[in-house]
Every structure is written in C-alpha cells, then in structure tokens.
Amino acid sequence: MCGRLNVTDSPGTRALCEQLDISLWPEEGMRLSRFIRATERVSVVFENAAGQREMHNAIWWLLLDKQQSDQGSRFVPSKYTSFNTRYDKLNTPRSAGYHAFRQQRCVIPARGFGETLVVGSNKRYHDMQVGEQDKLAMGGLYRVWHGQDAYGKSVTDYSCSVVTLPPHEKLADIHTKASPLMLSPEDGSLQRWLDRKVTDPEALSELLVPRLRHRLSAQPVDKPSTYQPTGAAFVLLAD
Template sequence: MCGRLNVTDSAGVRALCEQLDIQLWPEDGMRFSRFIRATDRVSIVFRADGDKQKMINAIWWLLLEKAAPDGQFKPSRYTSFNTRYDKLNKRGSAGYQSYRSQRCVIPASGFGETISIDGKKYYHDMMVEDDDALVMGGLYRTWQYTTASGQTQTEFSCSVVTLPPHDKLQHIHKKASPLMLSLKDGSVQDWLDPTRFPESLDYLLTPKIRQSMSALPVDKPSTYQPIGESTLISADG
C-alpha cells in the first residue's frame, strides 16, 4: 500500500465514527483531507481506559526520533508508515509489541495506490461511496518528551498494517494491500479488543475486501485529475 489516504468529511465517515462509539476526541478535532500523506497527522481510534474508545491525531510514521533542540519527536529515517503482516510476530521488529498491546483503526474514505509498468508510474484512488467509509487496521506507539517549561507531553505515532497483495487489486498495486476491517463482521471489534491474543487475530491477516470500492485512475495524487473511467472493485463474498 502506498503512503496516502483520503479522509473526507463525509456522511459515511461521520456515521462510522458514531458507530465506533468514540468517547474521547482530539482537542483539535478529527483530521480531514483529500490527500493525507505519510509523515502527516491522521486520526486514529483505539481503546483506552477499559472500554472507552479514544481518537487522537497521530503522526503517520510508527518510528520517531527526537528533533533537537526542543526534545519533540519527528519521523525516523527508517520507513515505517506501513507495518508488514509478516513482521508482526518477529521479535525485535518495530510493530511486535504494538501488535500485542497498541492496535488501532484508521477511519478513511479511501486510499491511493501506485504501480510501475515499464518504468512508468500509474496512480489510482480507491474510494467508497459518500455514505460509506473504510476502516484500516493499524498500530500505534507513544513517545514522551519534556518541554522547555518542564511539562511532560506525549506524542502519538501510527502505521497501517499491510497484507499480501489481493487478486482483485493486482492491476493497481502488486506488492501489498492494506488490512481492511468492518464493523459488520466484527473484525473491527476484534482488532480493537485488548484482550484478544495475537493468535486469535491470524484470520485477519489474509487479504480481504470487505466492502465495494471504485478505482479511479488519476494523473498524479497532488493534482487529482481523472485520466480514465473508474472501475468497481466488488467486496469479497
């Protein structure tokens, strides 16, 4: 999966957030943008304080490092906006501990993919209908630093979990597909449940499209000019 998300202020995204029963919201509000790229902030939802679900705006880059001289954190030089499924159970990997205790979901309207053919890049935007929304499974981490005034602050970071490529998306991206979840089949609830052991989540690490999407070819993500007709990617049965 490539490093760009579409999170529009749509009826579908709003309805999804209501269904997620978020009790604590970020002070600066949910992050909306047609083009959220890796290292930007994106809104994540996780379970905290027992059964309370909380939304926070996190840096979309799981590994951070201190940014001198103020002590705050910035994205690490190590690429970590995605976490591969085959690294989740590898001790010492960036996502190993988070997979066990810091799982999150990312509400979105869609995501972008890129494929190279004969040295040329082709871009697609994957989108659901305005009255629908996607839920991507992710991981998060927390980082603490002390301000000049002596206050302790917490920074959040996150990544999207990626799976093997899905057959229906081979013409759009051949390397990986995002972990897509749904409230309807209980996969969101399972992923957010802190009592679920990793072994019981193995069934989610097989690529599955849980809702229909359209794939729109565009000239490039920044200008977003369609260069062909959109095609329907149907949900798996």
C-alpha cells in the same frame, strides 16, 4: 500499499466515528483531507486501558526520533521507513510492530486510499474509495511517545502505521506488492482488531488474510496531488 489516504467528511465516516463511541477527541478536531501522505498527521482511534475509545492525531510513521531544543521535546519520523507494517513482521521479535500488534492496535477511519503501480519507467496512480454511506477503517498500529516542553511539563505524541497484507487478486492491475488491512464494523472485524483484551496473535490471524470488505470505486489519476482522471472509474466488488 502506498503512503496516501483519503479521509474526507462523508456520511459513512461520520456514522463510523459515532458508532465507535469515542470518549476523547483531539482538541484540534479530526484530521480531514482527500490527500494525507505518510509523515503527515492522520486521526487514529484506539481503546485505552479502561476500554474507552480515544481519537488522536498521530504522525503516520510508526518509529519516531526525539529531538531536543530550547522549546523542549519534538518528535519527527525516524530514518527507518515505518508508515506501513508488513503482516509477516508482526510476529518477529524485536521488529517495530511486534509489541504494538499485541498491545497497541488502532483503526484509521477513511473514505479510501491510493496506490501506485510501477510499469517500466512509468507510474500509474489509482485512488480507491468506498460509497458515501460505507464505513471503512484501515487497521493499524500506534505508539505513544513522551517528552517535556521548555518548562519541564510532560508532553505526549502519537505515531501510527497501516498494516499491509499480501497482494489481493482484485488489485492486481492497481498494486502488486501488498494490500492494506481494511476493516468494517458490519462483520465484526473492526471490533476484534480494536479489542484491547485480545493479545493472542492467533485470535487475529484470520484478519491478516487479504479481503475487500467493501465495494470500491477505482479511479485512474494523473498524480495524487492534482487528481485529474486519466480514464474511466471502475468497480471492485466486495469479497
């Protein structure tokens, strides 16, 4: 999966956030944008130790480095690529996502995502999105980072990644290397992924099988930043 998400304000996105019953929201509000890239901030939701749902604007890059200055601690993406976490690394001890998979899972409410297919020396871009009323969430991992400001006061930051699965056959003409973990509250997959009490990887193995839980509209575009259609949109039916 490529590093871009569509998190626009739609009835489905609003309904999903309401259904998640979020008890704590970020002070600056939820991050909404049609084009959010890796290393930028994206809004994630997770369960805290009390079983309540919190939303935070996290850096979309799971591994961060702490930098110190006169202004205090600052967290920046590390040199190790970690905006996605592969499903086959989740059970590898000492991997970046091993402990997070068991203890720090999150979801990213989204309208859609973008993919890139490299064909020879050319790149083909597609943007996928669900219907306005649909409730899509990307399954991810998060981490919490602690430091101090210039006055010695504790500061906290968050990072996240999207879990990627094997390629899905319906996406073969769009992306051939992987597919993102897509969840839905309608079939219970979202609730199971968020449930902090679930720590046994076997209980989540069914979710790590590629599946389209929503009907997707795929639009070929010239490039993500300009979003000019280069052909007719087509439909990918839910499994």
